[in-house]
Amino acid sequence: MKKDHGYFMNLAMQLALKGKGKTSPNPMVGALVVKNARIVGRGYHEKAGASHAEIIALDEAGKYAKGATLYVTLEPCVHFGRTPPCVDRIIKSGIKEVIVGMIDPNPVNNGRGINILKQHKIKVKVGFLEESLRKMNEVFIKYISKRMPFVTVKVAQSLDGKIATSRGDSKWITSDKSRAYAHRIRCNFDAIMVGVNTVLRDNPKLDAWFSRKQPIKIVVDSQLSTSQDANIFSAKSQVIIVTLPARAGQETENREILSRKAKILEVKEKAGQINLKDMMKKLARLEITNILVEGGGTLIGALFDEGLADKILFFISPKIIGGKEAISSVMGRGISRIDNAIRLKNIKLRRFQEDLLLEGYIK
Numbered sequence: 001m002k003k004d005h006g007y008f009m010n011l012a013m014q015l016a017l018k019g020k021g022k023t024s025p026n027p028m029v030g031a032l033v034v035k036n037a038r039i040v041g042r043g044y045h046e047k048a049g050a051s052h053a054e055i056i057a058l059d060e061a062g063k064y065a066k067g068a069t070l071y072v073t074l075e076p077c078v079h080f081g082r083t084p085p086c087v088d089r090i091i092k093s094g095i096k097e098v099i100v101g102m103i104d105p106n107p108v109n110n111g112r113g114i115n116i117l118k119q120h121k122i123k124v125k126v127g128f129l130e131e132s133l134r135k136m137n138e139v140f141i142k143y144i145s146k147r148m149p150f151v152t153v154k155v156a157q158s159l160d161g162k163i164a165t166s167r168g169d170s171k172w173i174t175s176d177k178s179r180a181y182a183h184r185i186r187c188n189f190d191a192i193m194v195g196v197n198t199v200l201r202d203n204p205k206l207d208a209w210f211s212r213k214q215p216i217k218i219v220v221d222s223q224l225s226t227s228q229d230a231n232i233f234s235a236k237s238q239v240i241i242v243t244l245p246a247r248a249g250q251e252t253e254n255r256e257i258l259s260r261k262a263k264i265l266e267v268k269e270k271a272g273q274i275n276l277k278d279m280m281k282k283l284a285r286l287e288i289t290n291i292l293v294e295g296g297g298t299l300i301g302a303l304f305d306e307g308l309a310d311k312i313l314f315f316i317s318p319k320i321i322g323g324k325e326a327i328s329s330v331m332g333r334g335i336s337r338i339d340n341a342i343r344l345k346n347i348k349l350r351r352f353q354e355d356l357l358l359e360g361y362i363k
Contacts, residue, residue: 009128015044021188025287027140029053033061035068066094075104076113097123143289150290154313157329166325175353187211189292195299196221301332314358
């Protein structure tokens with residue numbers, strides 16, 4: 001295989017992916033120091049607050065960095081955040097050329113790092129595997145450019161679009177393998193979100209079976225009717241209950257009890273319900289960059305109605321539940337014309353035993 005810029009950038013991208021699910025609110029970044037077509041330094045960003053990929057790679061390269069080429073999946077930073085700027089270290093190291101996968105979408109950087117490197121007579125080339133790198137950091141790109149979390153909706157439904165019978169029975173619509181996969185991916189998200197009806201009906205724990213890292217649990221509950229004994233409080237992970245501000249003289253005992261078990265996040269009202277856009281903005285301020293929404297149909301439908309969902313994961317079981325009173329996976333207002341239906345892009349299909357997983361993007 002020819003060891004060109006694409007070859008080394010692909011290796012840097014594979015390094016970056018080692019940080020998947022761990023770097024929030026930062027992006028995944030990988031870096032290589034290459035001299036005479038030989039890799040002399042490797043690094044990837046492991047977690048927020050830890051050294052950036054470029055610094056780790058330069059530390060490993062040591063004196064061999066002088067006159068070498070640095071490959072980095074994302075433009076080096078120029079600002080002080082949790083760590084010092086990377087461009088300063090690159091300049092001091094004696095690197096002669098920097099190959100950048102994509103420009104940093106962060107407004108405080110966004111080309112400035114490249115310009116400073118050029119001002120110090122370092123050659124810079126930009127735009128290698130950019131489409132793949134943008135896909136890899138889709139969560140960070142939305143979060144840093146729009147100050148909103150990336151929202152993935154996950155549904156486990158029957159062939160006719162039901163998530164529970166008319167009596168509320170929902171265990172289990174999909175197969176063991178589908179449920180195991182759904183648990184495995186939870187650790188890739190900052191938070192798992194459900195509506196209060198899901199908590200009252202199913203009483204889930206919302207934990208990640210296969211990971212030490214437990215996502216934050218978010219319950220959308222305008223009336224604060226979540227039970228103080230709900231299973232979401234049984235683990236040590238943080239719980240956020242999103243609700244409306246208490247009206248004067250209507251402070252309830254349950255609010256006081258729940259405030260000792262969870263963070264109560266008050267958001268604006270819209271038509272008597274929670275303003276979902278305001279909710280997302282406030283969750284982003286808490287550095288929650290990506291959310292997995294797991295139900296129920298009312299919350300999911302409202303997110304679609306408001307245009308707040310980015311991606312879907314629909315597990316479809318070859319079972320038919322039927323009944324007009326059975327609970328549908330997507331409710332809300334919906335549409336009046338088929339022309340206005342939400343259309344998916346970049347669709348993928350996978351199979352788990354008899355189930356199908358349909359994955360796609362909304363925008």
